[in-house]
Amino acid sequence: MNVVGKIFRMTLPASLGVILLASCETDLKEVDRIAAIQAEEPVDISQGVTVVYSDSALVKAQMTAPEMRHYNVEKPYYEFQKGVTIIFFDDIGAETQRITSDYAIQKETEELTEFRGNVVITRADGSIIKTEELIYDQKANTFYNHVPIEAYFKDGRGNFMGSSFTSDASFENIEVQNSTGLYIFEDGEGPAFR
Template sequence: MIKQNLHIIKNLVTAIAVTLFFSCENDFDKVQQVGVLQNQPIGEAENIDLKYTEYENDTVRLVANLLSPKMLDYSNRGFAFQEFPDGILLKVYDDNSKRTDITSKYAVYYEETGIIDLRGDVIIATHSKDTLFTDQLYYNEKLEWVFTNEPFYYKQTVGYTKGNGFDSDKSFKNIEMLEMGGDFELDN
């Protein structure tokens, strides 16, 4: 009787083990899909028209206007960012409501550092007709500073300058150029 019960228990354990073995699926594809989903943007927006305003002395003033055909929001990442894969047009207004236009074919904004990475035919056209052309440019929001190590072309009303490496405050009052050439005029 004990031998028969032992035999039944062995058969039962074997049947359960075989059932478990054959019922397990290879879920590697599902695991890969979870990883892909984590790499997807948490949000997507089209035809962006964001207006940044400032409230001062009972008046609301337009500071900037960001236009873009598409924005992908990756704030679900450890190092959050927003991507503008189809480029941007950023209109920035100074205290006198004079406008500077910034365009690029691609842009990324990193929330944590406040750095904007502009790439592809980057153009900054100021209200005073100064224009900077480069292929990549960074803007530090906190310091209000633009910089690049790429070749640039800077056209002013009094001439032009070209070279490699450009640093400046947002109003182009304090400009530093690493390597330069072209025609330019210096103020005394």
């Protein structure tokens, strides 16, 4: 074997080792850089959160979440990466509705709260609304969304679906776009057909 062959055989493994070490070093530097950025994020993290909203000494709502993150940035926001539940109460303290979702974000400056992933609105009368997105506009005191919605009546007598909806804050006046539905009338109810 000539000298070049011997050098090549000896140099190739050494060269591969240097390349692998260099790429590992680059990856480790990237991991360290990302960790440093995350460590510098201006975020406060709270675990096992319960927040009670009241007005004139009356409890209006209670929010619970496994984790709440508050980002102290130019446009501050709260993030609930592990889900959230909000229960609303009337003036005598009875539950009127609840909202649960897998994720939520409250944008303080825009005064918007977005619920995403398995969003379920349960009314005190037993009616249920399901969707993948729900947005609350604090300024207008309304809820709306841009994705399909399904609703089920309290007594199991029907349901409806739509492409999106808007509603007042109490879910009393809901406008569903492109809706279809099914409702089962009992004897004596509904329109008369001849």
